[in-house]
Amino acid sequence: MKSNFFNFNRFVLQLKRDVAIYYKIALILYSIIVLPFLIKLFLGMFSFKVLPMDMEFQKSIFFKVLPLVVFIFSAFSFRDFRSDLSAQFYLMLPVSHFEKFLSMWVIVFVLNPIATVIAFYVIDVVFVVFTWIFTKYFAIFNIFHIFQAGSIEFTLLKATFIKYLAFMTIFFAGAASFKKDAWLKTLLVSFVISFALVIVLSLTVFAYISLLKHIWNIDTYQISLAYNVNPFDDTSWYSQLVYAVGIVVFTALAYFKIIEKEV
Amino acid sequence: MIAIQNLKFRYGKQAWLFDDLNTKFEMGKIYGLLGRNGAGKTTLLKLISGLRYAHQGRVEVAGYDSRRRLPDMLQKIFMVPEQFRLPGMKAVEYANLYGCFYQKFDFDGFAGLMEEFELDIQEKLTEMSYGKKKKFLISFGLATNAEVLLLDEPTNGLDIPAKMKFRKIMAKSLTNNRLVVISTHQVKDIEGLIDHVKFIDKGRIILDKSLDELADKLVFTTVSDLTGQELYSQKIFGGWQVILPASGQSSSMVDLEILFTAAIAKDSKLLNFLNSKN
Numbered sequence: 001m002k003s004n005f006f007n008f009n010r011f012v013l014q015l016k017r018d019v020a021i022y023y024k025i026a027l028i029l030y031s032i033i034v035l036p037f038l039i040k041l042f043l044g045m046f047s048f049k050v051l052p053m054d055m056e057f058q059k060s061i062f063f064k065v066l067p068l069v070v071f072i073f074s075a076f077s078f079r080d081f082r083s084d085l086s087a088q089f090y091l092m093l094p095v096s097h098f099e100k101f102l103s104m105w106v107i108v109f110v111l112n113p114i115a116t117v118i119a120f121y122v123i124d125v126v127f128v129v130f131t132w133i134f135t136k137y138f139a140i141f142n143i144f145h146i147f148q149a150g151s152i153e154f155t156l157l158k159a160t161f162i163k164y165l166a167f168m169t170i171f172f173a174g175a176a177s178f179k180k181d182a183w184l185k186t187l188l189v190s191f192v193i194s195f196a197l198v199i200v201l202s203l204t205v206f207a208y209i210s211l212l213k214h215i216w217n218i219d220t221y222q223i224s225l226a227y228n229v230n231p232f233d234d235t236s237w238y239s240q241l242v243y244a245v246g247i248v249v250f251t252a253l254a255y256f257k258i259i260e261k262e263v
Numbered sequence: 264m265i266a267i268q269n270l271k272f273r274y275g276k277q278a279w280l281f282d283d284l285n286t287k288f289e290m291g292k293i294y295g296l297l298g299r300n301g302a303g304k305t306t307l308l309k310l311i312s313g314l315r316y317a318h319q320g321r322v323e324v325a326g327y328d329s330r331r332r333l334p335d336m337l338q339k340i341f342m343v344p345e346q347f348r349l350p351g352m353k354a355v356e357y358a359n360l361y362g363c364f365y366q367k368f369d370f371d372g373f374a375g376l377m378e379e380f381e382l383d384i385q386e387k388l389t390e391m392s393y394g395k396k397k398k399f400l401i402s403f404g405l406a407t408n409a410e411v412l413l414l415d416e417p418t419n420g421l422d423i424p425a426k427m428k429f430r431k432i433m434a435k436s437l438t439n440n441r442l443v444v445i446s447t448h449q450v451k452d453i454e455g456l457i458d459h460v461k462f463i464d465k466g467r468i469i470l471d472k473s474l475d476e477l478a479d480k481l482v483f484t485t486v487s488d489l490t491g492q493e494l495y496s497q498k499i500f501g502g503w504q505v506i507l508p509a510s511g512q513s514s515s516m517v518d519l520e521i522l523f524t525a526a527i528a529k530d531s532k533l534l535n536f537l538n539s540k541n
Contacts, residue, residue: 085348094337
């Protein structure tokens with residue numbers, strides 16, 4: 001007897017169906033985002049402005065373009081929920097809520113980043129071939145060199161990965177929650193919540209510092225030097241903790257939104 | 264079987280659409296769920312299929328709580344909604360992609376029904392007219408061999424020959440292991456097809472009878488003058504269309520349209536008569 005929570009065959013069917021529905025939009029998205037970079041590469045090839053092993057360019061692909069692609073894709077996930085007319089068929093597919101959730105999660109968080117990296121790698125290879133054909137210069141433009149750039153880069157890469165995973169999860173949960181203009185509503189809600197949180201946190205810190213200063217007469221300047229807290233430092237443990245909690249909370253939110261969905 | 268117990272449902276903070284609704288649908292029958300626009304027919308179908316959640320009460324499909332939308336339950340139910348959006352793929356691609364979700368999906372049966380409806384299996388769904396899409400979905404729904412088939416306004420968008428084909432196909436498809444619920448306000452379209460009616464009005468089932476029972480108890484006829492015996496009368500050209508209590512020996516075809524009009528009339532004598540006979 002098959003489990004009503006998870007069955008591998010059902011999951012594969014759902015994944016197959018979701019890929020069939022999403023691959024066209026994915027291709028369009030990849031093309032739109034990758035095209036400017038491709039043009040820049042080729043223009044650089046002829047003007048020699050983009051030199052082989054241009055690490056800044058490589059980094060911009062990994063830290064700007066790849067997140068952009070995966071963000072957009074996570075924001076456009078759960079396409080069936082954009083309209084009740086398509087959501088009813090999606091919800092009535094004889095597949096469990098968990099399998100529906102997992103299939104979309106795999107597409108957005110696993111297949112999509114892999115496909116994006118492959119797309120860039122293909123660009124890389126194409127660039128090498130074209131450079132050789134037109135300039136007779138064999139350019140080694142391997143984007144994976146970024147992983148070999150030393151421990152500092154890797155730490156940054158890891159921190160960036162967690163940060164982007166958290167933001168992706170927010171957009172993923174937003175796509176599961178909102179019907180129309182999910183990405184825009186997610187942005188607005190995130191902004192409002194972040195703004196409210198910053199105000200609450202600032203007031204809390206202010207109150208704490210005031211307490212230290214006026215009640216216990218402690219030198220707050222010294223404390224601030226000791227606890228040099230920069231909320232925008234992605235590599236700090238507290239930032240990573242916040243992102244990790246965000247990933248768990250918003251992943252759970254996306255799952256429960258599927259369960260409670262009504263059309 | 265579908266069992267609805269003490270169902271309470273409303274949209275937002277509006278008045279209760281269903282307030283303590285109790286009813287059931289049995290296997291091997293084609294039910295006509297009839298009612299005016301906004302009576303709650305579509306909502307009831309959505310509650311049965313688990314697309315809407317009841318505020319109170321329970322809706323069971325084949326013994327499963329519909330709100331849990333368990334795969335085992337969803338295997339046994341298919342709904343053809345009134346309004347829908349299909350993906351941009353060919354009919355055959357859709358059948359291949361979605362059919363495998365249903366363990367009993369019959370691809371040959373699907374192709375046969377498509378042919379019977381004069382549809383091209385290679386046609387793109389987004390390029391089909393509304394009526395063609397409806398016929399495609401009915402074919403797909405029947406091919407799933409789901410035990411419970413819910414059809415919401417299935418004849419909307421169908422031309423007259425297609426409506427006849429629809430009736431023929433539906434009548435052919437009924438087995439003892441299948442239950443079909445057809446929700447419509449176009450009662451004429453399902454005459455001769457259904458064997459049980461449920462009239463829904465203001466969130467209540469006001470009439471729940473088999474057509475055989477109605478045919479035994481009522482006579483639908485035309486008279487030139489009224490006698491006062493009529494349960495319902497309606498002026499037509501050259502006389503009156505009436506519903507009379509059956510005297511025992513006479514039997515007539517149930518005219519669903521006049522039956523429905525009589526049932527929703529204020530202080531319906533027809534409903535009083537049928538209920539008192541219970």
